[in-house]
Amino acid sequence: MMRGFYTLFIKELMRFWKVSFQTVAAPVLTALLYLLIFSHVLQKQVQPYPGVQYVEFLIPGLAMMSMLQNAFANSSSSLIQSKITGNLVFILLPPLSHFELFLAYVLAAIVRGMVVGAGVLAVTCWMAPPALQHPLWVMVFALLGCGVMATLGLIAGIWAEKFDQLAAFQNFIIVPLTFLSGVFYSIHTLPDIWLRISHLNPVFYMIDGFRFGFFGVGDVSPWMSLCVVFLTFLTLAGSAILLICTGYKLRH
Amino acid sequence: MPDAISFRSIRKQFGSLRALDGVEFTIQEGEFFALLGPNGAGKTTLISILGGLTKPDSGKAEVMGFDVQTHYREARRNVGIVPQELVFDPFFTVRETLKFQSGYFGLRNNQNWIDEILENLGLEDKADTNMRALSGGMKRRVMVAQALVHRPPVIVLDEPTAGVDVELRQTLWDFIKRLNEKGHTIVLTTHYLEEAEVLCNRIAMLRQGKVIALDTKDNLLSEHQSVRSLNIRLSGGNLPRGLHNKLISKQHDQYQIRLSSPEELEWVLAEIRVAGLQILDMGLDKPDLEQVFVATMRRHDAHA
Ligand SMILES: Nc1ncnc2c1ncn2[C@@H]1O[C@H](COP(=O)(O)OP(=O)(O)OP(=O)(O)O)[C@@H](O)[C@H]1O
Ligand SMILES: [Mg+2]
Numbered sequence: 001m002m003r004g005f006y007t008l009f010i011k012e013l014m015r016f017w018k019v020s021f022q023t024v025a026a027p028v029l030t031a032l033l034y035l036l037i038f039s040h041v042l043q044k045q046v047q048p049y050p051g052v053q054y055v056e057f058l059i060p061g062l063a064m065m066s067m068l069q070n071a072f073a074n075s076s077s078s079l080i081q082s083k084i085t086g087n088l089v090f091i092l093l094p095p096l097s098h099f100e101l102f103l104a105y106v107l108a109a110i111v112r113g114m115v116v117g118a119g120v121l122a123v124t125c126w127m128a129p130p131a132l133q134h135p136l137w138v139m140v141f142a143l144l145g146c147g148v149m150a151t152l153g154l155i156a157g158i159w160a161e162k163f164d165q166l167a168a169f170q171n172f173i174i175v176p177l178t179f180l181s182g183v184f185y186s187i188h189t190l191p192d193i194w195l196r197i198s199h200l201n202p203v204f205y206m207i208d209g210f211r212f213g214f215f216g217v218g219d220v221s222p223w224m225s226l227c228v229v230f231l232t233f234l235t236l237a238g239s240a241i242l243l244i245c246t247g248y249k250l251r252h
Numbered sequence: 253m254p255d256a257i258s259f260r261s262i263r264k265q266f267g268s269l270r271a272l273d274g275v276e277f278t279i280q281e282g283e284f285f286a287l288l289g290p291n292g293a294g295k296t297t298l299i300s301i302l303g304g305l306t307k308p309d310s311g312k313a314e315v316m317g318f319d320v321q322t323h324y325r326e327a328r329r330n331v332g333i334v335p336q337e338l339v340f341d342p343f344f345t346v347r348e349t350l351k352f353q354s355g356y357f358g359l360r361n362n363q364n365w366i367d368e369i370l371e372n373l374g375l376e377d378k379a380d381t382n383m384r385a386l387s388g389g390m391k392r393r394v395m396v397a398q399a400l401v402h403r404p405p406v407i408v409l410d411e412p413t414a415g416v417d418v419e420l421r422q423t424l425w426d427f428i429k430r431l432n433e434k435g436h437t438i439v440l441t442t443h444y445l446e447e448a449e450v451l452c453n454r455i456a457m458l459r460q461g462k463v464i465a466l467d468t469k470d471n472l473l474s475e476h477q478s479v480r481s482l483n484i485r486l487s488g489g490n491l492p493r494g495l496h497n498k499l500i501s502k503q504h505d506q507y508q509i510r511l512s513s514p515e516e517l518e519w520v521l522a523e524i525r526v527a528g529l530q531i532l533d534m535g536l537d538k539p540d541l542e543q544v545f546v547a548t549m550r551r552h553d554a555h556a
Contacts, residue, residue, distance in 0.1 A: 002361070003355055003358040004355065004357070004358050006355065007352055007355025007356055008352075008355075010352075011344075011355075014341050014343070014344075014348075018343055019343075069391050082341075085339060085342070086339035087340060088340070089339060090307060090352075090353060090356070090398060091304075091356065092303075092304065092305055093303050093358075093403075093434075094328060094353070094357050095304070095305070095325035095328040095357065095358070096356055097325065120370075191272050192459065247307060247393075251305055252306050252307070
């Protein structure tokens with residue numbers, strides 16, 4: 001019954017794996033560069049948590065940021081490419097259910113996010129081996145965070161009709177949300193007003209929860225983060241499935 | 253037995269343009285059906301509605317008795333559509349493409365049938381070539397193959413022979429004819445009317461979103477049987493004035509003259525004799541589908 005889902009999932013995996021130099025190696029290199037530069041510039045000034053070096057603090061944040069951006073990129077770019085080249089018809093003509101379509105795109109994007117995340121951790125851990133106090137929290141937030149961004153990517157890919165619309169979505173929504181989420185700093189070092197604003201950003205909870213899994217400390221409780229991230233996922237997933245059901249911008 | 257395809261008062265508007273304006277007809281199982289019409293008539297839009305790529309503003313479409321919207325999964329399992337636009341996924345080889353397409357239809361071990369399709373479409377030696385590296389006509393063949401992976405009872409081909417060489421046309425139509433003989437219903441659109449005339453047994457003509465003719469090919473041809481044309485070469489002067497409103501075309505001393513009925517022939521020849529002209533050569537044309545098409549479209553232009 002789920003053969004259609006499985007096939008589309010595998011196709012989506014192969015699509016990014018065949019060009020893994022761009023889809024995996026490139027983001028890992030970018031994260032490594034960020035780490036080298038920021039740790040060099042900020043090492044002496046900042047101590048985010050007592051007893052936690054800035055480099056240690058930065059690594060999980062960078063890993064999560066790369067995961068989120070790549071999960072988003074996978075589903076959104078796959079869809080927009082298929083739409084623009086027109087080969088989306090080969091997915092729209094078969095009897096794939098709305099849910100199968102949703103699940104295949106989102107899961108494949110999650111896999112890409114996880115592969116990139118593992119890559120970032122693998123090439124950076126020599127600088128400061130991560131503590132990894134609660135591996136379960138790490139996994140939960142990695143999966144859920146990627147799930148949120150994969151779903152957002154699906155929505156953006158459905159909505160966008162041109163590559164520049166997608167780029168705008170990425171530059172004006174995804175990048176600010178991830179950069180202002182506490183990847184490079186603990187939000188407790190921020191002025192009060194920015195602290196409040198950061199608490200409205202769901203990406204902050206993904207990164208804070210993920211980091212909690214490593215150090216056992218965070219800016220908020222991991223349970224609180226879990227609630228926010230999970231609710232965000234449910235809301236987005238519901239919206240995405242609704243869009244697919246109505247055929248919004250897919251079936252004219 | 254349900255109809256293979258049924259359209260019920262299908263309407264579709266793009267902005268202020270009425271692409272489909274109350275289209276209504278059915279196609280029986282086992283038919284070889286041609287959907288004809290000028291550019292922009294609405295053929296592709298109608299086919300898109302059948303495949304669920306486009307939603308009609310009103311009306312209902314069914315495939316093998318399954319509503320394309322409320323029972324979309326069953327409907328889509330029963331139809332294979334070859335889209336008009338040449339599209340492909342540049343990431344994969346021909347075989348990968350066909351394997352994926354089988355999987356989307358829930359098929360697991362489809363290797364034998366895929367091999368059979370590849371062979372019948374002359375694609376065996378391209379099986380492991382990347383889609384990007386294929387010529388346009390080869391890509392078109394793969395699109396036909398993709399529409400057939402799930403052995404659909406209803407096969408719809410939207411201009412499958414546009415930009416395709418003679419050899420593929422032959423192999424393609426031989427293959428499609430065999431499928432038709434095995435019971436598959438075939439619907440095709442084409443601007444090569446001789447193709448439709450040879451292959452199809454029933455024809456719908458679409459113009460500005462409306463069906464303006466719907467009948468068997470034989471009926472359409474015989475309806476216009478009385479309309480023949482006389483090809484004649486004359487010397488000794490120009491065509492008599494009285495025949496000018498019957499003139500279809502003129503080239504040097506060659507005239508093509510419309511005969512509304514066979515009896516008119518005698519009158520035309522008498523006019524020519526009276527004018528003192530000599531007949532160098534002469535022949536009668538039977539109407540072909542192209543002439544029927546042109547005549548039908550013209551009649552509707554006059555009415556519009
Ligand atoms: N997505 C769309 N948006 C706006 N107009 C459209 C759209 N799709 C089709 N049309 C218009 O609807 C009309 C019917 O188009 P359609 O493609 O169905 O014609 P067709 O009979 O297939 O023509 P052709 O022989 O050129 O393929 C045309 O006037 C076309 O411009
Ligand atoms: Mg068309």
